Amino acid sequence: MILPEWTTGNIILYGYLAFMALAVFPLEYFGQAMMAYSKFRPAQGLHPRLGMFILYFLPLVAVTISALPYLFNSSAIQLIVFATIFIHFAKRVLESLFLHKYSGPIGTFTTFMIAGFYSLAAYLIGYLNRQPLQFMDIWFYLGTILFVLGIIGNFIHHKILANLRKNTLDYIIPAGGLFNFVVCPHYLFEITAWLGIFLVSRHLASLLILLFIIGYLTARSIRTLKWYQEKFSEFPASKKALIPFIL
Ligand SMILES: NC(=O)c1ccc[n+]([C@@H]2O[C@H](COP(=O)([O-])OP(=O)(O)OC[C@H]3O[C@@H](n4cnc5c(N)ncnc54)[C@H](OP(=O)(O)O)[C@@H]3O)[C@@H](O)[C@H]2O)c1
Numbered sequence: 001m002i003l004p005e006w007t008t009g010n011i012i013l014y015g016y017l018a019f020m021a022l023a024v025f026p027l028e029y030f031g032q033a034m035m036a037y038s039k040f041r042p043a044q045g046l047h048p049r050l051g052m053f054i055l056y057f058l059p060l061v062a063v064t065i066s067a068l069p070y071l072f073n074s075s076a077i078q079l080i081v082f083a084t085i086f087i088h089f090a091k092r093v094l095e096s097l098f099l100h101k102y103s104g105p106i107g108t109f110t111t112f113m114i115a116g117f118y119s120l121a122a123y124l125i126g127y128l129n130r131q132p133l134q135f136m137d138i139w140f141y142l143g144t145i146l147f148v149l150g151i152i153g154n155f156i157h158h159k160i161l162a163n164l165r166k167n168t169l170d171y172i173i174p175a176g177g178l179f180n181f182v183v184c185p186h187y188l189f190e191i192t193a194w195l196g197i198f199l200v201s202r203h204l205a206s207l208l209i210l211l212f213i214i215g216y217l218t219a220r221s222i223r224t225l226k227w228y229q230e231k232f233s234e235f236p237a238s239k240k241a242l243i244p245f246i247l
Contacts, residue, residue, distance in 0.1 A: 001202055001204060001207065002131070002202055002203045002204065004204060004205070013243035014204065016095075016207060017212070020117070020208075020212050021211035021215060022215075024085050024216045025166075025215035025219045028215075029219035034122065034220075036107030037051070037107065038106075039106055039227050040173070040227075044103075044105060045108050046106050046107075048100075048103075049106065051105070051107075052100070052106065053093060053096050055111050055115040056096055060086065060090060060093060061116070063082065063120040063126040064086070064126075065126075065212070066125075066129075066242060067126040077133055077135075077200075078132050080144060080200055081132060081201045084128060085122050085153065088193060088197070089118070089122060091155065099158055101169065102162070103165075108159065117212075124205045124208055125205065129204075133200075133201075139202070140199065142196075143195070143199025143200040144200060144239025146195050146196035147193050148196070150189045150192030150195070153185070153188075157185045159184040160174055160177055161186070173228065178244060182221070182239060182240045182243065183225045184221035184241060190213065191213060195210060200202055217242070218241075218242055221247075222241045222242075225239070244247065
């Protein structure tokens, strides 16, 4: 693991990231600071396509700016680390614009809060990538595979969700792929992709960002399962939130 120099600035920055990683699960799970979009949307807010575009496009700009000093002269490791972040956010921009079929607004505060956190995360990983791993070890290869698996699995399940809305913008119980076992397989694959990003970058910052994402998506998937159980009386009792047969 690559650790930062413990300057005052870094202690504050890493303290903030650690606090966020610890706090996000209870805040999202108990609903004090639930992200206001999709099934937990506000009454008013930004058009969802615009909001989602903003919150994924800004990190794309952030990682590109932070990588500019070495981008055109980078090693294979630097290129792969940069590519993981760039591909992740570029995919989300494209999915937000052309794949997802949204049915309601996203909160303005939520949009800029998420955009801020993702931009910080993307900038930081791009910046720390100036001093990457020395060589590609087995964990690096595993990380690359997990990233690709995560991106593909995440896309497949987003496509399943979009296909539910051929003639309606209502909510329907999703089926197909891992949706037969859990309500948020797309989150599971998102976590898989970020686990991959951590393994290829291996900075303390990317570990804290991964922990934040695990906390957030675990809490939100549990809330989503409860939402389905309350909305659909015929909802299958065996379905879990995030990990088939376990959680
Ligand atoms: N890294 C992170 O911290 C993080 C956090 C959150 C999300 N993400 C990424 O963003 C992706 C999408 O997340 P999300 O929270 O927006 O997912 P989501 O709430 O499941 O929504 C995804 C899309 O599917 C639609 N949808 C959801 N359930 C549906 C149903 N039962 N019937 C019909 N349509 C349905 C939603 O429409 P509505 O908008 O109308 O609900 C939306 O267009 C994740 O898979 C992940 O890749 C990343």
